[in-house]
Amino acid sequence: MEYINVFITGGAICLIGQILLDTTKLTAPRILVIFVVSGAVLQVLGWYEPLVEFGKSGATVPLPGFGYSLAKGAMEEVSKKGLLGILTGGLTATAAGIGAAIGFGYIVALIFSPKSIR
Amino acid sequence: MSNDKKLPDIGTEQDPKVKKQKAKAYEEYAKQFTPKPKYAANGLKAFVVGGLICCGAFAVQNWLMDFMKLEEKEAGTWVTVLLVCLAQLLTGLGWFDSLAKFAGAGCIVPITGFANAMVSPAIEYKAEGPVLGVGAKLFSVAGPVLVCGITASVIAGIIQVFR
Amino acid sequence: MNNQRGKHSIVFSNRPNIVGAAAVGGVKESQGPQKKWFDFTLEDDIFGEKTWEKAEGKMVKKAIDLALSNGRVSEKQVDILLGGDLINQLMIANYAARDLQMPFLGLYGACSTMTESLIAGSVFIDGGYASCAVCAASSHYCTAERQFRMPLEHGNQRPPSAQWTATAAGSMVLSKDRAPGRNICVTAATIGRVLDPGIKDVNEMGAAMAPAAADTLLTHFRDLGRSPEDYDVILSGDLGHVGKKILMDLMAKQGVPMAENYNDCGALMYDDSQDVHSGGSGCGCSASIFAGRIIKEMRQGKIRRALIMSTGALLSTISSGQGETIPGIAHAVVLEAEGGE
Structure with missing residues (x-):
């Protein structure tokens, strides 16, 4: 049952992305930005948390989930540690993902070469 | 003989206001010759692939929680790390663009799309060296995502202060 | 004698002759319907080079070499080289010209470069400013795509109106002398x-x-x-x-x-x-x-x-x-x- 919720939530978020890709002139990077920022905005409004409870990974794996983690981290850190949390919270919560993306990404880029089309 | 045929009056307009109107009219005109994307098929593929990626992530997370005895939050972080590394590896192997061509937003919108957006320009500009080539281009597409995301989190933190 | 016809058109009274011509096609291009018309096809789009740009440069040079040889013209006979490509500051054409050591004018007309160079070359020959001119143009999917759009490995879907930058080069050798036969x-x-x-x-x-x-x-x-x-x-x-x-x-x-x-x-x-x-x-x-x-x-x-x-x-x-x-x-x-x- 949980898997169905995950599937539907994740699929629906991706479907929104696909509709944006097909019907607007937005390019992929812009869509990524829109999704991350909207995840953060929804979290501030308190609307993303219920979605995460319902859809689990279906809500956290897509990019709005990244925005959600960033915003949630900042908000929690502010409540716990005060003003400095504004700056440290978001990055602390997502440090592992960003660290992996940069570190592993750099290594991958050094190892592989660009390929022509097949 | 076509000596006295008029030339089409497209694109010669200088007045910016009229130019804009004409551009819009021409865009509409050009649209009728452009095939439409296959909305239904693209949407279905995005939905299914996106859903499957999330389910896979959920399965791994459950496994980490059940067998490795990790907490939910820690397991979730590991899943993110694994997805990022997997997408970057697929990008390096040159398979990710084929997947994205099929699934579209189905693999662009999950965190895999973000990982791909980092590595792809870095590989591409490798010839420009490890610092300004790979190092700088790692952020050419994904940089804006991080900048906007982190800025949003800072704003969220500020809002939290006043709550 | 006035060779102008209207404001935009010209006629050539001395009729420059195309004595040699050659086309080079990339991998995807040579799998398509134009395969049999290429004089040379690449087995790999990198063409044994380190970068895509170098590969494109080698490709345009190959087209020029083949056009010269099938026009039976030696490099020394060429009075002017005209050509261009899509990459910033005509990188490809400039580097090809560096290797060829001919008088060179780089031209940019985006994808219109082939006829642009052909017109310029014909004017040189017709006016008697050159007896042999080489015109060339090239493009490469891997160099153009990342400059104008997205990196190659970047996952994205192309809309139905999108076009595919051809990996190909063409060159024509113009001469004031007629070619034997047709x-x-x-x-x-x-x-x-x-x-x-x-x-x-x-x-x-x-x-x-x-x-x-x-x-x-x-x-x-x-x-x-x-x-x-x-x-x-x-x-x-x-x-x-x-x-x-x-x-x-x-x-x-x-x-x-x-x-x-x-x-x-x-x-x-x-x-x-x-x-x-x-x-x-x-x-x-x-x-x-x-x-x-x-x-x-x-x-x-x-x-x-x-x-x-x-x-x-x-x-x-x-x-x-x-x-x-x-x-x-x-x-x-x-x-x-x-x-x-």
């Missing part, structure tokens, strides 16, 4: 003007270029008092399937319907199964089809008079980043085959 010469040309229909999307280049192409065709027919039936073949550069339809509609609306003898290099370069959406683009697309297929068909006697017109979308990475519209341009050249049956 001779092909440049008899007239029409220099286009820049028209901007207001398209902003880099994936709609066919629509951006179609008005300029229609304008050049209409101007050409008016200036020379000709009609489409006067040509065995009329071939536009890289409007693609979408742009071709728009051009045909625009021409029909002006009362000059295009018939069976009209086609577009972008639409010809690939077949539908190759999944290139609207067709080919890039300087190399029209350059390789003109220098490969058209010249060969003229030598074989299948075509007597051809109107070839490369079309260019004059965008830069800066202009598209700033949300500017994409202006288009098109230059037409008349080729005629004579004698030697």
Whole structure:
């Protein structure tokens, strides 16, 4: 049952992305930005948390989930540690993902070469 | 003989206001010759692939929680790390663009799309060296995502202060 | 003697001759319907080089070498080299010219570079400023795509109007002396003007270029008092399937319907199964089809008079980043085959 919720939530978020890709002139990077920022905005409004409870990974794996983690981290850190949390919270919560993306990404880029089309 | 045929009056307009109107009219005109994307098929593929990626992530997370005895939050972080590394590896192997061509937003919108957006320009500009080539281009597409995301989190933190 | 016809067109009284021509095609291109017309095809798009740019440079040099050898002209006889490509500051053409050590003028007309260089070369020969000129143009999917759009490995879906930058190069050798046997010469040309229909999307280049192409065709027919039936073949550069339809509609609306003898290099370069959406683009697309297929068909006697017109979308990475519209341009050249049956 949980898997169905995950599937539907994740699929629906991706479907929104696909509709944006097909019907607007937005390019992929812009869509990524829109999704991350909207995840953060929804979290501030308190609307993303219920979605995460319902859809689990279906809500956290897509990019709005990244925005959600960033915003949630900042908000929690502010409540716990005060003003400095504004700056440290978001990055602390997502440090592992960003660290992996940069570190592993750099290594991958050094190892592989660009390929022509097949 | 076509000596006295008029030339089409497209694109010669200088007045910016009229130019804009004409551009819009021409865009509409050009649209009728452009095939439409296959909305239904693209949407279905995005939905299914996106859903499957999330389910896979959920399965791994459950496994980490059940067998490795990790907490939910820690397991979730590991899943993110694994997805990022997997997408970057697929990008390096040159398979990710084929997947994205099929699934579209189905693999662009999950965190895999973000990982791909980092590595792809870095590989591409490798010839420009490890610092300004790979190092700088790692952020050419994904940089804006991080900048906007982190800025949003800072704003969220500020809002939290006043709550 | 006045060689001008109207404001845009010129006729060549001394008729520069195309003595040599060669086309080089990339991997995907040589899997398409144009395969048999290429003089040389790449087995790998990197062409044994370290970077895509070097590979493209080697490709254009290969096209020039082949054109010189099949025109039986030595490098020393060449008085001027004219050419260009799509990469910033004409990187490819400049480096090819560095290797060739010929008097060189680099030209940029986006994808219209082949006919642009052909017109310039013909003027040099006709005016007696050169006895032998080499014209060349090239494009490479892997160099152009990342400059104008996205990195190769970046996951994305191409919209149906998107075109595929052809990995190809074409070169023609012009001479004041006739070639033995069946001779092909440049008899007239029409220099286009820049028209901007207001398209902003880099994936709609066919629509951006179609008005300029229609304008050049209409101007050409008016200036020379000709009609489409006067040509065995009329071939536009890289409007693609979408742009071709728009051009045909625009021409029909002006009362000059295009018939069976009209086609577009972008639409010809690939077949539908190759999944290139609207067709080919890039300087190399029209350059390789003109220098490969058209010249060969003229030598074989299948075509007597051809109107070839490369079309260019004059965008830069800066202009598209700033949300500017994409202006288009098109230059037409008349080729005629004579004698030697």
